[in-house]
Amino acid sequence: MLHFELVTPEKLVRSEDVFMVTVPGTEGDFGVLEGHAPIMSTVRDGALVIYRTQGGAPETLTVQGGFAEVNERGLTVLAEHAA
Template sequence: MALHFELVTPERLVRSEEVHMVVVPGTDGDFSVLEGHAPFMSTIRDGALSIYRTKDGAAETLPIRGGFAEVNATGLTVLAEQLS
């Protein structure tokens, strides 16, 4: 089972891939998203996205600055104001 993840900036689509889990720096604290997560939206603070491609693999971290995250039936979309 995989989570569809997209990372978008105002300039372009940065990532669109299937992953195991993503940890997002929400304004109320970090949150993890796996496949089947309940739908919701959150604002994002400056921080790092942690992307886990496999269950046992190491995380890839990407620094981001602000934005929004949306979880829905199709997966997770992170709309970052910019990549640091």
């Protein structure tokens, strides 16, 4: 499982283990699974798509701006706003 955190300036919005997250990067959407290579990207306004399980129905959150970082601990999205 991939550890995923979504953080805004106001609060920690999510901290959970999921199957996959699709991030709206400024150079295009990218999917992150467990074991993804380390990467940092800016985030554009768009849909963050969270798959809790393989083949499960996705959950979509709207994010505005920010950064995404993938490292050995998982994926952290620092968004200016999330809804």
